[in-house]
Amino acid sequence: MNDDLIQPIVRTEGLSVIYSETRTRALNRVSLSVSPGEFVAIVGPSGSGKSTLLHVVAALIAPSQGDVFFNGTRLSDIRNKSLFRRHNIGFVFQDFYLYPRFTVIENVLLPLAHRIMVPAEWTAKAGRLLDYLSMSGKMAQRANTLSAGERQRVCIARALLAEPSLILADEPTGSLDTKNSGAILDILERVHSEKGVTIIMVTHDAEAAARAKRIIEIVDGKVTGVTYPASR
Amino acid sequence: MNFFRFLIKDISARIIRTCVTVAGIAVGVSVCVIILGLSESIRRSFQNAHAGRDIDIIVFEKDEFSFLSSRVDASLVQELQTYPEVAATTGILMDFQKFEETYVPLYGWSTDSPLFDKIVIREGRRPVTGKNEAIVGDVFAANSRKGVGTFVPIRGERFEVVGTFKSEVPFEKSALIIPLDVFQRLDDDKQDVVMTINIMLKDRFRNAGVVRTIVERIEASHPEVSAQDADLFITEKTKQIILGEKLSVMIAAITVVAVILGLSNALITTAFERKKLMGVLIAIGWQKMDVFKAFLLESLLLSLAGGAIGTMSGFYATGHIFATMDVSVFMPDWNRLFVVKIVGIVVATALAAGIVPAWIIVNLNPVAVIKYE
Numbered sequence: 353m354n355d356d357l358i359q360p361i362v363r364t365e366g367l368s369v370i371y372s373e374t375r376t377r378a379l380n381r382v383s384l385s386v387s388p389g390e391f392v393a394i395v396g397p398s399g400s401g402k403s404t405l406l407h408v409v410a411a412l413i414a415p416s417q418g419d420v421f422f423n424g425t426r427l428s429d430i431r432n433k434s435l436f437r438r439h440n441i442g443f444v445f446q447d448f449y450l451y452p453r454f455t456v457i458e459n460v461l462l463p464l465a466h467r468i469m470v471p472a473e474w475t476a477k478a479g480r481l482l483d484y485l486s487m488s489g490k491m492a493q494r495a496n497t498l499s500a501g502e503r504q505r506v507c508i509a510r511a512l513l514a515e516p517s518l519i520l521a522d523e524p525t526g527s528l529d530t531k532n533s534g535a536i537l538d539i540l541e542r543v544h545s546e547k548g549v550t551i552i553m554v555t556h557d558a559e560a561a562a563r564a565k566r567i568i569e570i571v572d573g574k575v576t577g578v579t580y581p582a583s584r
Numbered sequence: 585m586n587f588f589r590f591l592i593k594d595i596s597a598r599i600i601r602t603c604v605t606v607a608g609i610a611v612g613v614s615v616c617v618i619i620l621g622l623s624e625s626i627r628r629s630f631q632n633a634h635a636g637r638d639i640d641i642i643v644f645e646k647d648e649f650s651f652l653s654s655r656v657d658a659s660l661v662q663e664l665q666t667y668p669e670v671a672a673t674t675g676i677l678m679d680f681q682k683f684e685e686t687y688v689p690l691y692g693w694s695t696d697s698p699l700f701d702k703i704v705i706r707e708g709r710r711p712v713t714g715k716n717e718a719i720v721g722d723v724f725a726a727n728s729r730k731g732v733g734t735f736v737p738i739r740g741e742r743f744e745v746v747g748t749f750k751s752e753v754p755f756e757k758s759a760l761i762i763p764l765d766v767f768q769r770l771d772d773d774k775q776d777v778v779m780t781i782n783i784m785l786k787d788r789f790r791n792a793g794v795v796r797t798i799v800e801r802i803e804a805s806h807p808e809v810s811a812q813d814a815d816l817f818i819t820e821k822t823k824q825i826i827l828g829e830k831l832s833v834m835i836a837a838i839t840v841v842a843v844i845l846g847l848s849n850a851l852i853t854t855a856f857e858r859k860k861l862m863g864v865l866i867a868i869g870w871q872k873m874d875v876f877k878a879f880l881l882e883s884l885l886l887s888l889a890g891g892a893i894g895t896m897s898g899f900y901a902t903g904h905i906f907a908t909m910d911v912s913v914f915m916p917d918w919n920r921l922f923v924v925k926i927v928g929i930v931v932a933t934a935l936a937a938g939i940v941p942a943w944i945i946v947n948l949n950p951v952a953v954i955k956y957e
Contacts, residue, residue, distance in 0.1 A: 438869025466874035
């Protein structure tokens with residue numbers, strides 16, 4: 353199939369972000385596209401603009417110049433960006449950001465905790481996700497009693513709850529040891545291959561990046577290279 | 585997991601700080617309840633002294649500053665009864681009687697006084713003219729354990745308690761009522777006089793115009809007395825009390841401001857401590873309004889908890905203060921309006937204290953708080 357005929361899930365056109373407080377140009381005319389179901393790693397040195405790119409794609413910050421399209425829709429045209437994120441994007445963080453005194457299942461249900469009532473099917477779904485991530489035995493355990501690897505699994509379950517089409521993972525192995533890093537990357541690969549979820553992962557770790565199908569290198573806010581690990 | 589469970593768990597995760605914050609609110613609310621409760625109860629005690637008694641006009645000694653020292657010729661009671669507009673008149677005496685460690689109100693009512701129809705005799709009967717008999721208010725009865733068949737000392741004489749009564753008038757709850765003629769005999773300065781005369785008009789004459797006409801008629805024919813519309817009389821006699829109440833309201837308002845600032849400060853501190861988690865909530869799909877609501881509701885929950893504890897302890901403390909007063913006159917008066925006022929203060933405190941931290945947190949840039957670079 354010709355790739356040009358598939359609508360990218362994410363496309364950026366001449367994307368620039370300038371932080372007004374520091375007058376730093378975090379991204380400089382970045383144009384790229386990510387196809388549905390792709391697993392892309394974004395690498396680069398600290399301060400190169402990798403995370404900024406994730407945040408722009410998640411509509412958490414608006415670009416100073418250029419556009420971002422999600423499934424063909426310009427993000428700046430979306431009025432309710434929280435709702436957009438809730439339905440389309442799952443976030444995996446380096447530091448997990450779990451509520452330490454909440455149980456595992458409560459943390460997974462956190463995206464819905466603003467509701468007066470959470471339907472039972474969502475709780476069941478959270479349970480299934482935890483089972484999928486081999487965490488079903490720890491559902492009632494408090495997050496602060498889990499190991500780092502387990503916490504990241506809970507973070508991934510939380511990201512998957514709304515069945516998003518895109519997972520944005522910001523240094524998902526940054527706080528983990530080698531063994532746990534490998535396990536989390538296995539999980540991300542599994543989620544990608546079994547659920548068909550598109551993953552954009554920011555990482556410093558070359559080994560982690562090598563799990564992706566495509567690696568985009570960003571230096572000083574510019575795309576400086578694209579490699580395809582599988583073809584190397 | 586739902587919104588309220590989220591809030592409760594989030595608040596209880598910081599249990600020590602939550603307890604300290606709730607305690608601070610409770611102290612503030614308690615102070616408000618005590619200050620407002622004392623002043624309002626005292627004012628209402630005065631204002632209710634004639635409430636529900638259908639009294640239209642009060643006659644008292646002219647130019648007498650305190651109605652307690654007012655002396656009016658008792659024969660005027662019968663004379664005023666002959667006015668065609670008048671349904672009933674009754675003269676009363678009032679003073680204080682030391683009983684054990686406190687002073688209680690002592691009333692002298694004529695035994696056929698219509699005032700007896702306005703109290704509920706719960707046990708026994710009215711006192712009989714000329715006899716050393718008394719009936720006692722239910723609070724007095726409970727506090728002194730005096731019931732029918734017991735005796736109480738009044739002005740050095742022995743009085744038999746022949747009844748206990750319940751009254752809506754706060755002054756009377758802890759009072760003793762004896763026959764008017766006996767009271768006049770007991771005190772040298774009360775021979776053939778009454779303190780005030782209460783006039784009840786016939787229903788068809790109960791309007792401001794008739795009241796004014798009768799007042800003028802009484803004052804013209806008896807220059808030694810003043811007659812006044814009962815409502816006006818109460819208003820004038822409670823001027824100083826109302827002034828005191830206004831001062832109390834001011835003190836309570838300052839307390840509320842202090843509570844608001846304290847609570848707001850605590851919430852701002854926790855807001856900054858939790859800014860990363862709040863930023864994450866926005867990143868995972870919460871709307872800023874959801875986070876805003878969470879902060880306001882947290883403030884409301886803390887305030888309601890503190891408010892409930894403060895209100896209960898305030899009520900208890902107010903009752904205790906009244907109970908330890910030397911003069912057992914005032915009763916805590918907890919009416920619905922007062923409770924609504926306190927709830928209003930608590931809710932307003934919560935909203936005022938929560939709005940600044942909520943505003944701060946929703947205006948944080950979620951990216952700034954969750955990024956690592």
